[in-house]
Amino acid sequence: MRELFRRQPKFSPTAPGDETRSIPDDLWIKCPKCNELQYSKDAERNLYVCPRCGHHARLSAAQRIDTLVDEGTFIEYDAGLTQSDPLEFVANGEAYRAKAASAGRKTHTNDALVCGTASICGQPVSLAVTEFGFMGASMGSVYGEKLVRAIERAIEGRLGLVTVSSSGGARMHESMFSLMQMAKTTAALAHLGDARLPHLSLLTDPCFGGVTASYATVADVIVAEPGAIIGFAGPRVIEQVTRQKLPEGFQTAEFLLEHGMIDLVVPRAQLPERIGTLLRHFAVQPEPAKSDDADITRSAEPAEALHD
Amino acid sequence: MTEQLNAWDRVQLARNAARPHALDYINELVKDFVELHGDRLFGDDHALIGGIGDFRGRTVVVLGHQKGANTRENIDRNFGMPRPEGYRKALRLIRQAEKFNLPVLTFIDTPAADPGLGSEERGQGNAIAENLIAMAAMRVPAIATVVGEGGSGGALAISIADRILMLENAIYAVASPEACATILWKDAAQAPAAAEILRITAHDLHGFGIADEVIPEPVAAHLQPSATIQRAGDAIERHLRDVEQTIATMGIDTLVATRYAKYRGIGRWVDNGETILRNGTVTNAPNGTEHVTSMQHSGSR
Numbered sequence: 001m002r003e004l005f006r007r008q009p010k011f012s013p014t015a016p017g018d019e020t021r022s023i024p025d026d027l028w029i030k031c032p033k034c035n036e037l038q039y040s041k042d043a044e045r046n047l048y049v050c051p052r053c054g055h056h057a058r059l060s061a062a063q064r065i066d067t068l069v070d071e072g073t074f075i076e077y078d079a080g081l082t083q084s085d086p087l088e089f090v091a092n093g094e095a096y097r098a099k100a101a102s103a104g105r106k107t108h109t110n111d112a113l114v115c116g117t118a119s120i121c122g123q124p125v126s127l128a129v130t131e132f133g134f135m136g137a138s139m140g141s142v143y144g145e146k147l148v149r150a151i152e153r154a155i156e157g158r159l160g161l162v163t164v165s166s167s168g169g170a171r172m173h174e175s176m177f178s179l180m181q182m183a184k185t186t187a188a189l190a191h192l193g194d195a196r197l198p199h200l201s202l203l204t205d206p207c208f209g210g211v212t213a214s215y216a217t218v219a220d221v222i223v224a225e226p227g228a229i230i231g232f233a234g235p236r237v238i239e240q241v242t243r244q245k246l247p248e249g250f251q252t253a254e255f256l257l258e259h260g261m262i263d264l265v266v267p268r269a270q271l272p273e274r275i276g277t278l279l280r281h282f283a284v285q286p287e288p289a290k291s292d293d294a295d296i297t298r299s300a301e302p303a304e305a306l307h308d
Numbered sequence: 309m310t311e312q313l314n315a316w317d318r319v320q321l322a323r324n325a326a327r328p329h330a331l332d333y334i335n336e337l338v339k340d341f342v343e344l345h346g347d348r349l350f351g352d353d354h355a356l357i358g359g360i361g362d363f364r365g366r367t368v369v370v371l372g373h374q375k376g377a378n379t380r381e382n383i384d385r386n387f388g389m390p391r392p393e394g395y396r397k398a399l400r401l402i403r404q405a406e407k408f409n410l411p412v413l414t415f416i417d418t419p420a421a422d423p424g425l426g427s428e429e430r431g432q433g434n435a436i437a438e439n440l441i442a443m444a445a446m447r448v449p450a451i452a453t454v455v456g457e458g459g460s461g462g463a464l465a466i467s468i469a470d471r472i473l474m475l476e477n478a479i480y481a482v483a484s485p486e487a488c489a490t491i492l493w494k495d496a497a498q499a500p501a502a503a504e505i506l507r508i509t510a511h512d513l514h515g516f517g518i519a520d521e522v523i524p525e526p527v528a529a530h531l532q533p534s535a536t537i538q539r540a541g542d543a544i545e546r547h548l549r550d551v552e553q554t555i556a557t558m559g560i561d562t563l564v565a566t567r568y569a570k571y572r573g574i575g576r577w578v579d580n581g582e583t584i585l586r587n588g589t590v591t592n593a594p595n596g597t598e599h600v601t602s603m604q605h606s607g608s609r
Contacts, residue, residue, distance in 0.1 A: 080579055081577050081578070081579055082577065082578045082579075083577065083578065084576035084577050084578050086516065086576045087505065087506070087507050089505060090505075091492045091493075091505065092492065092493070140575075141574075141575030141576050141577045142575075142577045144574075144575050145575050145577055148572065170460070170461075170482045170483075171482075172482060172483055172488055172491060172492075172506070174482075174576075175481060175482045175506045175507055175508065176480060176481065176482060176507070176508070176512075176513055176516065176518055177516070177518075177574065177575055177576060178482050179460060179461070179464055179480075179481075179482040180464075180518060180571065180574040180575070181574075181575060182437075182440060182461060182464060183440050183444065183464060183468050183571045183574075184571045184572060184574055184575065186437055186440040186441045186444065187440065187441065187444030187445070187468070187568055187571045187572070188572065189441060190441050190444055190445040190568075191568075209461070210460075210461055210482075212433030212434075212437075213421075213432070213433040213434075213436040213437050213461045213465075214436075214437050214440060214461075215437070216433075216437075217431075217433050217434040217437045218434075218437045218438065218440075218441050231428050231432075231433070232421065232423070232427070232428060232432035232433040232436070232461075233421075233423030233424075233427075233428065233432070237423050238423050238424065238425060238428065241423050241424065242423075242424055242425060244425065246425070247425075250425070250428070251428060259429050259430070259431070260431075261431045261434060
């Protein structure tokens with residue numbers, strides 16, 4: 001079990017010339033909302049937020065980590081986990097693992113979640129960030145296992161947990177194993193709560209399905225980026241089922257704030273400071289007194305309790 | 309008789325309107341059942357019912373998805389698709405079960421959680437998620453039985469339990485075969501092929517270690533409802549006794565830890581080229597790292 005906490009300093013998204021940057025230096029980037037053109041260097045400086053309309057473009061996991069954590073503090077863990085194929089899933093002549101491998105070549109990640117430790121405005125955290133470019137950041141076994149390990153790492157190191165989620169939901173290719181990751185990840189959060197450690201959940205565009213219906217909305221504070229589309233059922237599904245045109249602004253971060261579903265809508269540039277402040281406020285909570293009962297109730301290493 | 313059926317046949321049986329639904333099980337298995345209504349926040353959901361009653365000598369809290377037997381009933385029941393109010397009613401009753409130290413029995417039978425405008429406005433995702441964490445940590449025993457359709461997160465939201473039982477012709481899936489076919493081939497008519505790929509039958513899930521027992525249907529449930537319900541009742545009682553025995557000998561803390569370990573262990577991945585099974589047997593782990601499996605209890609009855 002200790003192996004889980006071994007440092008694996010492989011990933012450094014802030015390194016110069018990093019291959020994981022998906023945008024070359026000499027490119028003009030068009031805002032998908034207002035068509036404003038930005039020079040890529042300027043876009044990077046603006047954190048990929050359109051200076052004209054304020055549209056927050058989607059970020060890769062590496063870009064997200066770059067824009068959120070203190071420079072040079074991110075250490076990745078569990079990067080080596082990759083997909084098993086319990087269903088031997090093949091569709092349209094393409095095997096699941098081949099599909100995942102090809103997604104990985106594009107994103108330079110082995111699955112849809114990148115986990116590690118970092119600090120945000122000086123506050124140490126256990127961090128889990130989705131990579132939407134990897135099969136729509138769908139949640140399967142690797143995603144679930146890495147997230148639970150990130151939660152365990154938070155408990156072990158007395159760190160706050162920050163999750164950044166943008167996902168299409170559970171991953172079809174692992175069927176029930178994927179659905180069960182909703183239960184697995186959410187159940188692990190009960191242990192984090194018992195340890196009186198905060199979970200801050202940042203929802204980014206787009207976030208749906210099994211992720212919205214599990215760990216990402218069981219948090220002490222839920223933050224979303226402006227304009228992010230967030231919901232349980234996707235807009236197309238709702239339109240098909242209800243045969244109604246969806247109202248303007250439906251399922252936006254602002255809509256969720258208005259309906260009491262999230263705490264804050266925070267522009268990207270202010271995220272480190274706001275999350276850092278929240279972490280500081282929650283960090284004053286002392287570790288609960290250890291009693292034998294508490295240890296048994298939710299052992300951090302459940303397998304031990306069940307050893308045959 | 310139903311052993312030779314393929315996945316799509318079983319989907320049809322699971323969805324058969326004449327198949328016994330949650331209330332049929334409750335009426336036959338739970339004496340003096342009193343249905344309790346409302347989430348105390350917004351409304352009463354007719355697609356997710358709950359209440360309290362006597363199951364073979366002990367008081368239990370019962371939750372179930374309720375489909376209709378005909379169109380009129382189905383409109384009232386929203387085709388068995390709960391809105392957030394349903395999940396929040398379930399949460400209220402789970403808290404009540406904990407308060408009075410009562411076991412929770414759930415009957416799973418839903419195509420999905422309701423995907424409507426109102427459900428989104430009232431936080432469908434959060435309503436499901438709060439149930440997952442509450443049921444994972446609840447300090448009373450729970451037995452979930454998939455009696456028909458286990459439709460994704462809408463089913464999962466009341467099926468976190470110490471044991472998951474499945475009727476032989478029940479299904480449990482991450483997405484409906486139609487939705488899967490639409491994603492894969494942009495054609496919902498390919499649902500039969502999707503049903504095979506998704507591995508959604510009771511036997512599949514038992515093989516994966518996710519379902520603890522398959523309750524046989526020698527004759528499809530809608531042709532022999534009473535016999536099927538009694539058989540399910542016997543299996544539920546047997547598992548409940550077993551879980552109660554765990555509490556009696558090892559304490560409730562052990563049960564809660566065991567339940568967590570079950571879910572903590574679900575998933576399969578490859579680490580450094582080796583397949584690590586976390587829900588069955590131990591495999592050789594790389595670099596001397598020992599990946600201890602979780603558990604598999606009474607799965608092969």
